[in-house]
Amino acid sequence: PRVCAAANYPLYIRSIPTENELKFHYTVHTSLDVVDEKISAMGKALVDQRELYLGLLYPTEDYKVYGYVTNSKVKFVMVVDSSNTALRDNEIRSMFRKLHNSYTDIMCNPFYNPGDRIHSRAFDNMVNSMMMQVC
């Protein structure tokens, strides 16, 4: 599984199986299109807490891409192996929530400029611990 936070350009990318990083980049970018599509379709509802995106399945490998977007149009994308069936939707949601919380904590830091890459150690630790949980 791999988590990436982006506001149309990646602010933070981390993957646990650290290979195929480039492929993840590609996947995330394509999924961003889908996220945008969903956002525009939502209309009134401003926040899409979670978005289940199961459609992107390559013949060679299966994985699910989950999206999450905040009020400020910051998108969190999570790519999970389909083989990891233990991940329930609720867990995905909680992971996104944690990500969102960490992200807002980073935002509180006056030294962080929105749009910068995220270098926070605390954020890294949180993401790592979260991914360790899943893997």
Next chain:
Amino acid sequence: MEGLTLSEAEQRYYCDLFSYCDTESTKKVASNGRVLELFRAAQLPNDVVMQIMELCGATRLGYFGRSQFYIALKLVAVAQSGLPLRVESLNTVKDLPLPRFVVSKNEQESRHTALYSSDADNPASYSGVIPPPPGRIQVKKGSVSHDAVQQRTSTDQQESTSPVVSPQQSPPTSPHTWRKHSRHPSGGNNERPLAGPGPFWAPFSEAQPGSSTSSDPIWSGHSPPPHQENWVSFADTPPTSALLAMHPASVQDQTTVRTVASATTTNEIRRQSSSYDDPWKITDEQRQYYVNQFKTIQPDLNGFIPGSAAKEFFTKSKLPILELSHIWELSDFDKDGALTLDEFCAAFHLVVARKNGYDLPEKLPESLMPKLIDLEDSTVISFISEVGEQTGEVGYSSSPAEAPPSKSPSMPSLNQTWPELNQSSEDTAIVHPVPIRMTPSKIHMQEMELKRTGSDHTNPTSPLLVKPPDLPEENKMSSSVKFTSGNTVTDGYSSSDSYTSDPEQIGSSVTRQRSHSGTSPDNTAPPPPPPRPHPSHSRSSSLDMNRSFSVTPGQQQAGVVAYPPAVPPRPQPSQGAGPHVHRPVDAEGLIAHTSTSPQQIPEQPNFADFSQFEVFAASAVNKEEEDEIETHSEVLQVEKPSDSASSLRVAKADGRVEEKASANVPTSAGKGTTPLAPPPKPIRRRLKSEDELRPEAEEHTQKTGVIAAVLASQPSIPRSVGKDKKAIQASIRRNKETNTVLARLNSELQQQLKDVLEERISLEVQLEQLRPFSHL
């Protein structure tokens, strides 16, 4: 003895040391006195020294033979590097820095210089016997300081004792230590008589886990006077001089230093280290300086420094933005984007430390954590106190015991506040989990107390102490949650993970609240929920309580209703909290409920409180003995679901009508209808709820059966005043058993809750998926 392989440098060094200790020129045995002196110079804690002596066999032999001495030296090096003392480490540890012996003086520095220089990794070890010529040091210092600065990688240990020691280090690497030492310039003055070696370094090296093994343990000098000289001579060199000057004076330099990028020496000097038991402790002078700086930015010491102002201020220190960002993350304890005085001091201290070459810790050191800050929004404290009270009162240790372990280790200060809270707050009212600041606030607790009906204060007896039983889990969760939110992010997440997702939700909601509400004093209670479905309570006295309690549930409720677009976590917690609240209700024998009617959300806390007060009032009115109250309270504490029943019974028996729970009113009506509604107002319910409760309790699964059994047994006890202690103790035991049962029940219900939430989420998903189609 274990075979010992020494590198060439080590061989030479040890040989020198041995000859130094070989006062009797036996070439065989090192004088015990010298050896001990040497070990003392090694700045190791006494038990470590003993351990070393045992390991090397000296205690066995009674003297230090050459081999023993060498082994001992190697072990000293091992210990100084922060590694555990093991026999295996003698040969397995590679690149072990040479053992360093402070103080003592100097040995032939030139000789050691050669040794040291060969050891690029490690700073020199000096035979600390011969006081190094001051001049040499200065020279070295000048040239080395810069090198040292660059070399300084991780963790320079702050020398808690006199900085002077550094001068004695002649080897080129000594500047490292020197720098460190100089860090405590003014502190050195006080420290001069470096009394005992003190394990200053040891703790520091542990505090810096990341530090490489090549950290330079600095040994405090044993002989202050020579050090002083050297130190003083040092002082001349640094621009700021006045090494001996008090901190404030040096502090000024600090500001200039800040503006000067390279100000290494001056910074070091400035760094005061008086009596550092903890390398991160802030000295009084430092603190005073920080406070003054705080005042320049924000005159009100109780106020906050906004993030932008703090950013400018700390940017002046010329640290890289990344490090400043990390410092901010560490020091902004409550993640509100602003720094309180404590937070500011911690941040300032970290900046100073970083400028002096210390690496930033991953977590905020204990001594830098904001201490008890009076904040209105520290409902967390209430939870703690409640949890603690439970512990104190009923001897119910499971809840607090669970909470602390789940807490991240970096919150020792919070842990320490627990015992205080336990005794200080008698309040049992459960405030909804809205901890804004992790820092405990006694004042807040007092406020919470005041909020309770005034009569309660006069009777800080068991009823008050009785924690509303229906929220033990909630407390547990809240406490764990609280810690998570209070802790640094990493810790918070890890600890929260240990709990079910619900606490996490609550924690996140709490966290979110913190970030949103920021410093507003209003944080104690979340914004008043939308008009509660139930009518206001009948009792005026209970109004406050209702309001305070209702806030919680209301907030949760609001979270569900009014805040869907708001922070995402919020809806979850409300649901999480709601189901939790209802858990006891479930325990009473209700089927797992999926829907969380808003009415019921606030019920539990209100109910719990009310019943508690009711019991209290009842007992007070009836002039029943404390034991009865205790039994009642115990009952309340232990049996969540049976609480209402018992309290009802008590109320009924006493004829007390006092009521609080307005929330209970509707539930009372609904009790018969909505299984989820917790026992409504005791009064109303008295008549019917008790009956309902009894049969309901007994009708259920084994869980409720147990409760019912306890329930059934309960009534008999309270009535017998005569038995007093025995009865109380028996009931205590029973209650404890019930507690454990209920705890188990709680966990099961939590699991059910999770499942229910998941269903709900899937339903929501479907709904949203269908939503776009509606537009088509």
